[in-house]
Amino acid sequence: MESAEDQGLDATPTRRAALTVKDIARAAEVSPMTVSRVLSGGKNVRPALREHVEQVIADLGYHRNENARSLRPGQRSGLVGVLITNIGNPYYAGVVQGIEQVVGATGRRILVATTNEDGDLERQLLSDFLGRQVEGLIVVPVGQDGERFAAARRNDVPLVLASRTVASVAADAVLIDDVRGAHEATTLMLEAGHRRIAFLGNKVSVSTGQRRLRGFRGAFADHGSVPDEDLVVLGLQDTATAETAMRELLGTPDRPTAVFAANNRISIGAIRAIAKATADGSLETPPHLSAFDSFDFADMAPIPLSVIDHDPSELGRVAARMLLSRMDGSADGAAPRLVELPVHLVHH
């Protein structure tokens, strides 16, 4: 093979070492300490000198190493870890947006990772975040295994659960008022005369799924009846599985006259199935759909639709504010807080 001598003296890819305070000090002919002072606001530095140093910093393009800085005792890392099940989901993207907005305004930055609904990965990423000295964590938890959060608790890193809870973890949490939303929407369908109401739900290990199902059943109970269990479908993962489930329900002789879809992915799948069945003539009157979570175009859906709407970025903002209050000590000693954000029923 060719010699490596043209590429430099060592085998590792040539990468200029980052500038340090020393480099600036040398170039500005001052001590590193003076540079440090300038970086921290220039207090106690002769104005002329300060400007000179600032000029050198700008000329050389120096940036203070925040990692080294945060090494000193008492210094914060300025990092918040955000663990989401799937950023590709527009709903969680909104949550992240809200978190970033509030956290970013404090000058802190967010580390974002996706668990992909994988519990082992969640544990691993939490550990990674702790190693990176995050000051706090906002997590959309994968399942119900509270053990995964033990490390964070032991390290005194504040934790806020977002959108879902974990029964065994006593931490601040921000949820949507799932139970009420599902209850209200279901009640409206019952009052409209529907009795055969299907429930299309996701995995029961997800707390939102449980809570929405509870609201659904609660509405029936309060109405003095019970749902037809044959119409309760759980474990749906995405639009495709939801569409299949809906199609199968529509194919039964005693098809539902109304449907409750437990989240936006499920709603979209259900609407596809209903619209297709209507289009190919196999279905005359489409069932009424009540859909948890909104989505682009909910207002133009081709079937009668009630949406249980709520604002994901607001959820993110609230979660971030709760976290910050733990980080700055202003909520010290307070018991775990649970916020349930309101939902809005919208009829299209």
Added chain:
Amino acid sequence: MESAEDQGLDATPTRRAALTVKDIARAAEVSPMTVSRVLSGGKNVRPALREHVEQVIADLGYHRNENARSLRPGQRSGLVGVLITNIGNPYYAGVVQGIEQVVGATGRRILVATTNEDGDLERQLLSDFLGRQVEGLIVVPVGQDGERFAAARRNDVPLVLASRTVASVAADAVLIDDVRGAHEATTLMLEAGHRRIAFLGNKVSVSTGQRRLRGFRGAFADHGSVPDEDLVVLGLQDTATAETAMRELLGTPDRPTAVFAANNRISIGAIRAIAKATADGSLETPPHLSAFDSFDFADMAPIPLSVIDHDPSELGRVAARMLLSRMDGSADGAAPRLVELPVHLVHH
């Protein structure tokens, strides 16, 4: 006020100092170096000792401080900076998802921030990221001011532009094949006999907007005609402004028979306007719409629709791979690369 003595000895919020290798070393009755070796895989450590140390680490819930670790020369921070104009936009959420997938697989994590289309904020965040020692940057740039990236270049931090370019910046870039996509969609409309075709575009300072407009005009030129400039509307920001613009176009006596919408937000606004006009009877035959970018439910839109579809997460993955190739030196010395990802025309 009550005395603070119950809360600890100092005024700052009580926060246990993080565990260090020394703590583990003391507890395991070994030297810090042995702990370090165990943390790095346990090479050259007596198996029994290694297990003992690992046990102590697990018992105490210790996590190696990655920031301190990366302080040593030659060590990487394991951080990649991602700057997005708006994570709330499902399209960019998909891009972030793709980036995270590829970057995360290398054990690195992403710092994510939103520029909100603000150039000053972009500069500030880039500087912040450099201070946090990111190994690389993936940026959806705000405008055309290449100066903002000078600091990154000077610090030898690899940069990949995603989704948009900046003319004055010679960096790797991943774009959608905007020109071709717009050209093809427009050509189809022309071939279908449409002549009065409106163009609903975003800000021209955004390179995608320029490129899509170029494809639109190019298709007319190749067809031997020119678009009606009265039907070219630029500067649309969101669904609301797009809906207004579309409504106004529909209100003109010589309304367009077809519409090109330059992105998904604009498409949704346009569809709303068209659907409303159809519903209230003020419009008999809706114009054909060609929409750049897809969105939930494009397949169920209430009007004739062609979508110029492409995969945001693929764009993210490609951008991340390009960045990694610069970071690990495998693309050392290569000229800036431009990848244009294919689009797919889909008719609904």
Added chain:
DNA sequence: CTGTTAGCGCCTTCAG
């Protein structure tokens, strides 16, 4: 196989 020394970039403490 294990331990000691030294220094990464920065800033608090203390001298001047």
Added chain:
DNA sequence: CTGAAGGCGCTAACAG
């Protein structure tokens, strides 16, 4: 107002 010393957590390089 400015500078020198020391140490944050970690790990190469070098003893032993």
